[in-house]
Amino acid sequence: MLIGTAGHIDHGKTTLVKALTGVDADRLPEEKARGITLDLGYAYTPLADGSVLGFVDVPGHEKLIHNMLAGATGIDFVLLVVAADDGPMPQTREHLELLDLLGLDHGAIALTKIDAVSPERLAEAQREVAALVAGTELSGSPVFAVSGRTGEGVAALRAHLDATAAALPRRPAAGRFRLAIDRCFSLAGIGTVVTGTAHAGTVGVGDIAILSPPGLKARVRSLHVQDRPARSGRAGERCALALTGDFEKKDVARGMWVVNGALAVPLARFQGEVRVPAGGQPLAHMQAVHVHLGTADILGRVALLDCKEAGPGEIALAEILLERETLALHGDRFILRDAGAQRTVAGGRVLDIFPPARHKRTPDRLALLDAMRADDPFIALRLLAEQATAGVDLDRFGVNWNLAEDEAVSLWQRVGLRVIRDGSASLGFTAAAWEALKTNLLETLAREHARAPDMIGVERERLRRMGAAKLSRAAFDAASAELLAANRIVPTRAWLHLPDHRASVSDADRARFAALKPLLDATPYNPPRVRDVARATGTPEEAVRQLFRRIARAGELYPVAHDHYFTAAAVAELAAIVRKLNEEAGGARVASLRDVIYGDGGGGRKVATQILEFFDRVGYTRRIRDDHLVRHEGAIPEWTPS
Structure with missing residues (x-):
């Protein structure tokens, strides 16, 4: 289980992590000198079953929200830290709002520095915390009164974390591997090392992966999982990957991804849903924002699709336009901050990384995006296939939902698709769409026979352009082959025509020719x-x-x-x-x-x-x-x- 801290600066997050694990998560000399956390810190401690509990310690300063959000990527459990003497402070509330927008609903609250307050103040702080989390994803989470300095209450919190880790189902390792990089460094004799949380799939020593963007090929030379040497890592685990390839440490940075080659699809726009905080300000169409996705912070704009403005507490469909490329997949959470990076304007979830260039606001398109909210690819694919008369690009659908090959094939069968292979690509048609396609070809031939009765028929390529211009050649060939096999159309040399159509040459023309x-x-x-x-x-x-x-x-x-x-x-x-x-x-x-x-x-x-x-x-x-x-x-x- 991965635990992420959250809370205001100087409320004892790093001290508490050290009390729980024995590890000082502040690794930078400046952090140790100033006594404040500036960047992400990491700590690990073994569990009774032999597994490892991981901690991501985040900075609490208001100017370091971008680092906090990079650390929140991929965690399983939130440890919200509130000092009993101060009570909830601005970054406590802001961190809680961010966690809520990210959909993180497993957690506990640590009320720290209890050794510095009276029993009356402790009781008051507990009431303040209860009021703070009411109505949020952490509402009802247990509260532990602790002192990282004296150790009071730490054992009870640690026991709760151990029990939660034992009961929490292991995150499925379905799909292809992807890891959001939050740190990169070099080690003598090892080379370039990247660390991050694996979002999906598995990775092993010797595997080939892509650093994207910018698309650098890398081989996994060795790896550590949860701070231990390992032969493989999987979704939900903190991994440190030693990578070799035609690149240097300076070519790799936080915000990039290590992914299976099939997922290396850089994008500059995607569509999703956004939610404006209940206490926030209205979100305007084409508003400039900072987009925090994975471990990246990218400038962009929000193009609202189903409204002109999203008010506080409202959810809207939107297209996010980015100033530089990144990677994303369906279900990824993101945070939108204002252009000055001073306040949070919305949280969101990626729905489609292959949005259409046109007709983005049609009822059919909005209905499809609404279906994608269900997190069930069956629902989305069934509707998409019904809408796509020229077939569904199944490869792009599989990438968007990160479906492994066997998962994808099973899904195509469940939806009942007719799958047409076109080289390495695949198109999917519903039975109704496939029959409609063939009917359209027959009707096209009938219209052409009526227009030019003296022509023997239509050349194959011309028929494709007339009756199915948007259709791939492979799908057209398959449909026409079925019609030929059923004798619903017949060939005469290079021409295709209906069985009862005949073109004739007059006796006079025959004599002249x-x-x-x-x-x-x-x-x-x-x-x-x-x-x-x-x-x-x-x-x-x-x-x-x-x-x-x-x-x-x-x-x-x-x-x-x-x-x-x-x-x-x-x-x-x-x-x-x-x-x-x-x-x-x-x-x-x-x-x-x-x-x-x-x-x-x-x-x-x-x-x-x-x-x-x-x-x-x-x-x-x-x-x-x-x-x-x-x-x-x-x-x-x-x-x-x-």
């Missing part, structure tokens, strides 16, 4: 252009152009380039050549295609370029640098002309 086609067949891989056919036959150029367009609609010609038509048979042969070049050379290039179809005597480069660009355009290939790679399902299938 029969007279011109031998010119195209004579040089099938570089047929004459429209103007050349017109010149050779004495036919008006525009008449040739219109005829070729009508024949192309019937699927017997392809417009490979402007006014340059190839027969369907020639295109099928060229497609086979390109596929063979892919199989033999890993891709088709302009030079290799030119050499195959025109020989090595030179010439033909321009036409070879146009052929490959045509195949890219219709979706048969995709270009990667100089290579044209055949897609998994080519748009120009092999065929034998009848």
